[in-house]
Amino acid sequence: MNKKMLAEEIIRISGTDPKKCMKCGKCSGSCPAYDDMEYHPHQFVSMIINGNVDPLMVSESVYSCLTCFACAERCPRGVEPAKLIEAVRLFKLREKGKNRMSAEDVSAFCDADMPQQAIVSAFRKYAK
Amino acid sequence: MQRIGVFVCWCGSNIAGTVDVKQVAKALENEPGVVYSTDYQYMCSQAGQDMIVNAVKEHRLTGIVVCSCSPRMHEQTFRKTAAKAGLNPYMVEIANIREQCSWVHKDMIVGTEKAIILGKAAVAKVNLNAPLTPGESPVTKRALVIGGGIAGIQTALDIADAGFEVDIVEKKPTIGGKMAQLDKTFPTLDCAACILTPKMVDVAQHEKIRVFSFSEVSEVSGFVGNFEVTIKKKARYVKEDICTGCGACVDKCPVKKVPNEFNLGMDNRKAIYIPFAQAVPKVATIDPNACNMLKAGKCGVCSKVCTAGAIDYTQKDELVTEKYGAIVVATGFEPISMEKFDEYAYSQSKDVITSLEFERLTNAAGPTQGKLLRPSDLKHPEKIVFVQCVGSRCASCAEKGKEYCSKICCMYTAKHAMLTRDKYPDTDVTVFYIDVRTPGKNFDEFYRRATEDYGVKYIKGMVGKIVPEGDKLHVQGSDLIANEQVHIDADLVVLAAAIEPDKSARPLATMLTASMDTNDFFTEAHPKLRPVESPTAGVFLSGACQGPKDIPETVSQAGAAAAKVIGLLAKDKLLGNPCVASSDENMCNGCSSCANVCPYGAITYEDKEFRMPDRTIQVRRIAKVNPAVCQGCGCCTVTCPSGAMDLRGFTNSQIMAEVDAICK
Structure with missing residues (x-):
């Protein structure tokens, strides 16, 4: 898959339109995991718009994202960078075709103290 | 049968680039009624217009079709040309072969084909055109400005300086608006109050300006030149004409903890208050939600200390009806x-x-x-x-x-x-x-x-x-x-x-039948060429009610709106638009459908006696259109179930003829 198709596929999976970005940086201003990231949320959006996706595919940054959705909630333009990062993770998953954390394992983690969103996030995150 | 001349414009390469103008002229030559057809580089130029005038005389034309740009651009130009040639201006039809044809097509064959079809439709319409004469209506030479911020103040001063009477309606107890709350103004950093308050004083002292402060517009009827507006003067429980603004009542008022809206709630005011030192009018106002006397009938301190005897706890909201020729909206942000x-x-x-x-x-x-x-x-x-x-x-x-x-x-x-x-x-x-x-x-x-x-x-x-x-x-x-x-x-x-936009703008727009955009900013008649006029005749826009603006822009727009109002009020009579609806009383069944859809309130009903074939008299309710109010939108004609409503200049038969010509 060439760069352009790769970027288009990621945009398709994310369901958002990164072209709406006005480069305000509110995503990176909101991000609680900013300092752990090689590429910050606003760079993520810009790299995907420019089709520069290869560095993202090999970067640890995509797993530094906590999926807290603060950037998505506060983005004034509805670009929702968290969804793009999630799309990169999903793409890599689908490429590998198998999950490290399988669906059957999920129920073992479910108890009253565990937020459902955390399980869903973990499921996505550790399913390399 | 009409004798129609067709004039196809090249508009330089704007039209000729994608439309074969010669072929269009040739094809339209054979349409029914057409006796002359030609093309020219710039029809709107003096030479082009002379060409039309000469052709009218030479070929004894009774109707004209100009295939050119949008009628918004040059319909008036060609109507004037027709009048110069001795024709009724409404015998001109424009086929828009630029915006709706050459600019949207890339292919010459397709573009030419469409231009011919549009030309045929216009010819079919002119065949049914009849001369129209606009009606006249008088002008009330007074203006109403709604909103007393810097926009309203400037507009009012400019209109009043030209010698016309102006009323300002301001919903707050004082005029001044947002600018009165500012400290310094960019980019020169002059103090806002220092440049605004002299203007407020000018308003107060101008013999042609009346200020209805603490008042709101509650009803608007009529039309350009002849508006009738009901203004609600809210009870301020202080007689405005007697109060001297000395402030003794404010000093003595025991209710001290009312959030001060002028300082955006950052400090407190009394229950009786004057918003700020330079308020115009400098008159106290009682807040009925805070005043002990009005709430519980206990206190009365202000009335005791008022040496002028201006306090009146029994005051009620008062409705005043006034007539105006023009209305300026300056409701701000x-x-x-x-x-x-x-x-x-x-x-x-x-x-x-x-x-x-x-x-x-x-x-x-x-x-x-x-x-x-x-x-x-x-x-x-x-x-x-x-x-x-x-x-x-x-x-x-x-x-x-x-x-x-x-x-x-x-x-x-x-x-x-x-x-x-x-x-x-x-x-x-x-x-x-x-x-x-x-x-x-x-x-x-x-x-x-x-x-x-x-x-x-x-x-x-x-x-x-x-x-x-x-x-x-x-x-x-x-x-x-x-x-x-x-x-x-x-x-x-x-x-x-x-x-x-201020929250009062939306209900006001409904009263004025002035249009707004999705953000509740008032829409201008044309974003570039008519920026201070609303599409509703006689309603003008000043300041931030039309879009975000700083003070210099607001003041220039306020002056421009005033110039438009002065231009209107300087006329003794207004020529109406003859393309208005009319009802055929023999077909009307008085069902009210048209009045329900009319956005301008132009339709009323009357009972009329009809002599029947058997010589009895029958009274029937029929629709009447006020031609001065009607804007010719055509809503009523498509709503009328009996086909009684028709729009002059755009009659049902003319439109059907156009459709037939296009679909042939």
């Missing part, structure tokens, strides 16, 4: 609510304020007498963060912000930052910006001075969240140029809130 921006902690901390609140904090007549003290503990803030674009350019969250740029925030933020550094050089001032937009005379220089001469730090990036921690505000934002996240422990945060 409000900053949007910050309550929904949880990430900026506006509701959590008193030290997160809006720019308008900051304006009051630095104003000598404000709650801190102009000393910059933060609201929570009245300490001098050492670190101040300004956040721009809060709620502006916010496309994703219609319930929170606005999609448009509020236009004034970049400049007032630069002003606030600069003045803070000027008065308090020890303060650390940071501005977060997305873009700095400073198009305007001396505007960019002003913003650069804030950075270069006053040391304001500008950070390209947005604040993500603000968290109150102890007596500090932890500001987390991004610095996109340094590519890092910044953390600032600030003492005061100022949010440049987006602005929106």
Whole structure:
């Protein structure tokens, strides 16, 4: 898959339109995991718009994202960078075709103290 | 049978580039009624118009079809040309082969084919055209200005100076609007009050201007030149003509803790109050929700101390009906609510304020007498963060912000930052910006001075969240140029809130049948060429009710609106649009469908006696269109179930003829 198709596929999976970005940086201003990231949320959006996706595919940054959705909630333009990062993770998953954390394992983690969103996030995150 | 001339315009290469104009002229030659057909490079030029005049004489033409640009562009031009040639101006039809044809097609064959079809439709219509004569109506030579901010004040002064009477209706107890609340004005930094209050005094003293303060428009009827407006004068419980504005009542009023709206609730006022020292009219107003006398019948202190005897607890709202020839809307703006921006902690901390609140904090007549003290503990803030674009350019969250740029925030933020550094050089001032937009005379220089001469730090990036921690505000934002996240422990945060039209604008637009956009800004008749007129005849726009504007722009638009009003009021009679609806009384069954859809209220009903074939008299209810009010929109003609309604110049048969010509 060439760069352009790769970027288009990621945009398709994310369901958002990164072209709406006005480069305000509110995503990176909101991000609680900013300092752990090689590429910050606003760079993520810009790299995907420019089709520069290869560095993202090999970067640890995509797993530094906590999926807290603060950037998505506060983005004034509805670009929702968290969804793009999630799309990169999903793409890599689908490429590998198998999950490290399988669906059957999920129920073992479910108890009253565990937020459902955390399980869903973990499921996505550790399913390399 | 008509004798029709067809004139196909090249519009340079605008039309001729994608339409074979010669072929169009040739094809239309054979249409029924056409006796002459030609083409020319620029039909609208003097030579082109002369060509039309000569052809009318030479070929004894009775109708003209011009295949050219949109009728919005040159219909008037060609109607005047026809009149010059001795034809009725309404015997001209325009086939729009530019905007609707050559500009949207790339292929010459397709473009030419469509241009011919559009030309045929116009010819078919002219075949059924009849000469029309516009009616006349008188003009009431008085104007109403709704809103008494700087826009309304300037418009009123300009109209009054031309010798026409003007009434200003202002919903607040005083005129002055938002400008009265400002401290300094960019880019020259003159004091807002110093330049505004003389104008307010001019209004008060002008023999041609009356101010209805603490009043609202409650009903509008009529039409251009002949509006009838009902104004509600809200009870202020003080006789306006007797009160001297001495302020003794305010001093003695025991109810002291009413949030002061003029200072945006940052201090308190009394139950009886004068909004500010230079208020016009300088008359006290009693707040019925706070006054003990009005609420419980106990107190009466103000009436005891008033030596003029102006207090009247029994005052009621009063309705006044006045006639006007023109109405100017100058309802202005409000900053949007910050309550929904949880990430900026506006509701959590008193030290997160809006720019308008900051304006009051630095104003000598404000709650801190102009000393910059933060609201929570009245300490001098050492670190101040300004956040721009809060709620502006916010496309994703219609319930929170606005999609448009509020236009004034970049400049007032630069002003606030600069003045803070000027008065308090020890303060650390940071501005977060997305873009700095400073198009305007001396505007960019002003913003650069804030950075270069006053040391304001500008950070390209947005604040993500603000968290109150102890007596500090932890500001987390991004610095996109340094590519890092910044953390600032600030003492005061100022949010440049987006602005929106005043809430009173929407109901007012309904009363005036003036159109608005999705953001509730009034729509202008043409965004470039008629920017101060509403599409509704006789209604004009002044200031921020039409879109975000700073003071210089508002004042220029206010003057432009006044010029348009003066132009209207200077006429003794108005020529109407003859393309109005009329009802065939023999077919009308009085069902009211047309009146229900008429957006202008032009249709009324009357009972009329009809002599029947058997010589009896029958009384039937029939529709009557007031041609001076009708704008010719045609809603009634398509609604009428019996086909009684028809629009002159666009009759049902003419439109069907056009459709037939296109579909042939």
